[in-house]
Amino acid sequence: DTEVTQTPKHLVMGMTNKKSLKCEQHMGHRAMYWYKQKAKKPPELMFVYSYEKLSINESVPSRFSPECPNSSLLNLHLHALQPEDSALYLCASSQNLGQGWEQYFGPGTRLTVT
């Protein structure tokens, strides 16, 4: 099983709303990631969690707040977003291969900020 699940599939929110994206994996992976993907572009890394600790924050604005409650779950809390934050948000998890990683992606949450 190489499944990463994400909820919701679609989300429409106003600029004053607070919402959360959720991600789950049961593969025992200890590294989890959030990526943002705009239309016709590659994914861009936002955050990396390693053993439930935040290890990389790619200078993401504070209106995005990640959380890793346990080794299977990863959340992304959203507050006061801007229309330009509309994108596909992808969660991923990785298995360590020794000298590299095998990374699996979820189906994404399509976010629209109005």
Place this chain on the structure above:
Amino acid sequence: GEDVEQSLFLSVREGDSSVINCTYTDSSSTYLYWYKQEPGAGLQLLTYIFSNMDMKQDQRLTVLLNKKDKHLSLRIADTQTGDSAIYFCAESGGGSQGNLIFGKGTKLSVKP
């Protein structure tokens, strides 16, 4: 810095072979990856190759790696309409956290 380059479009006829090319800059990358993304979907890990290998074959997929030229290719044999998608080449980013650096993606169109 790290950079991954791909051509943006490829069009082939059903039944032909497709070859998608990629160049990368980070010679320390130990693994190189190919992902497939269909419209509205997430990224599917197709295959990856360890940097000490020249070739890897997996059913209809063949990956060739030229480490000297930092060139990676993905060959899809007997291309089908279901192979129409965007294909991303990726290398491991700096550090040990497994983050990936993606190319811009190659849109493969398969004509019946």
